Amino acid sequence: MSGTDTQTAGRSRLEIAGLSSGYGAATVIRDVSFSIAPGEILVVLGKNGMGKSTLLKTIMGFVRARTGTIRLDGHEIANRAPHLNAREALAYTPQEYAIFQDLTVEENLRLGVTEDRLLGERMDEVEAAFPVIAKRFKQRAGTLSGGEQKMLLLSRSLVSRPRIMLIDEISEGLQPSMVDRMAQVLRSTKERNGVTVLLVEQNLPFALSVADRYAILKIGEIVEEGDVAHADTAAALEQHLRI
Numbered sequence: 001m002s003g004t005d006t007q008t009a010g011r012s013r014l015e016i017a018g019l020s021s022g023y024g025a026a027t028v029i030r031d032v033s034f035s036i037a038p039g040e041i042l043v044v045l046g047k048n049g050m051g052k053s054t055l056l057k058t059i060m061g062f063v064r065a066r067t068g069t070i071r072l073d074g075h076e077i078a079n080r081a082p083h084l085n086a087r088e089a090l091a092y093t094p095q096e097y098a099i100f101q102d103l104t105v106e107e108n109l110r111l112g113v114t115e116d117r118l119l120g121e122r123m124d125e126v127e128a129a130f131p132v133i134a135k136r137f138k139q140r141a142g143t144l145s146g147g148e149q150k151m152l153l154l155s156r157s158l159v160s161r162p163r164i165m166l167i168d169e170i171s172e173g174l175q176p177s178m179v180d181r182m183a184q185v186l187r188s189t190k191e192r193n194g195v196t197v198l199l200v201e202q203n204l205p206f207a208l209s210v211a212d213r214y215a216i217l218k219i220g221e222i223v224e225e226g227d228v229a230h231a232d233t234a235a236a237l238e239q240h241l242r243i
């Protein structure tokens with residue numbers, strides 16, 4: 001980290017209790033509770049349609065919380081506007097290829113920082129994580145491959161120096177070597193910055209290679225949670241993701 005970079009790095013706790021949310025008459029997230037310790041990576045696993053994206057969108061403030069609390073270092077942030085959450089150093093990486101196709105790589109990265117100088121100070125982080133992105137600074141983002149666009153998405157999140165990263169199925173559609181790279185980047189970011197990460201995933205090997213703890217989301221409810229280091233985890237979780 002650069003000595004002139006004034007934004008504080010990670011070390012934040014996220015606590016969710018009794019959270020429910022949904023769309024119209026439908027309740028999608030039901031009475032969900034969990035907490036993530038500072039510098040910990042929690043993966044929420046679940047099949048299609050179980051409510052993983054809705055959970056992240058509710059935390060970020062895109063979907064209204066109907067009941068429950070979301071506490072960041074003890075402060076209530078449920079139903080706070082997304083831009084205020086982003087300012088508070090929550091970084092949300094959506095499942096879609098949410099980059100600006102007609103902007104250059106550099107211009108997309110600039111959207112992740114509050115002051116121009118910060119991008120220069122933090123570029124070493126992008127270079128270390130994804131050298132290919134740093135080399136294509138002036139290239140139009142829409143001309144990057146799908147995998148490179150995901151790297152750009154994650155890079156934009158990294159340069160914002162978040163305290164909390166909310167990441168929606170970053171491994172989806174990526175070739176295995178790229179999935180391994182994403183895992184390495186998340187682990188090294190956590191080690192270096194102490195960032196707290198909430199991942200939602202269906203890719204079990206990726207999830208287990210990266211996370212400290214897991215939770216299983218089924219039809220909007222957490223049905224099981226535990227420590228990834230637990231011996232029986234992989235087989236038991238695979239069973240959950242099949243049914």
Ligand SMILES: Nc1ncnc2c1ncn2[C@@H]1O[C@H](COP(=O)(O)OP(=O)(O)OP(=O)(O)O)[C@@H](O)[C@H]1O
Pocket residue numbers: 023028046047048049050051052053054055095
């Ligand atoms: N904007 C919306 N309006 C109405 N219903 C929605 C909306 N977004 C999602 N849903 C519904 O909420 C449920 C959960 O969707 P969500 O995208 O959170 O699941 P998911 O676990 O992330 O699934 P996937 O892995 O397929 O993205 C689904 O039944 C979905 O159809």
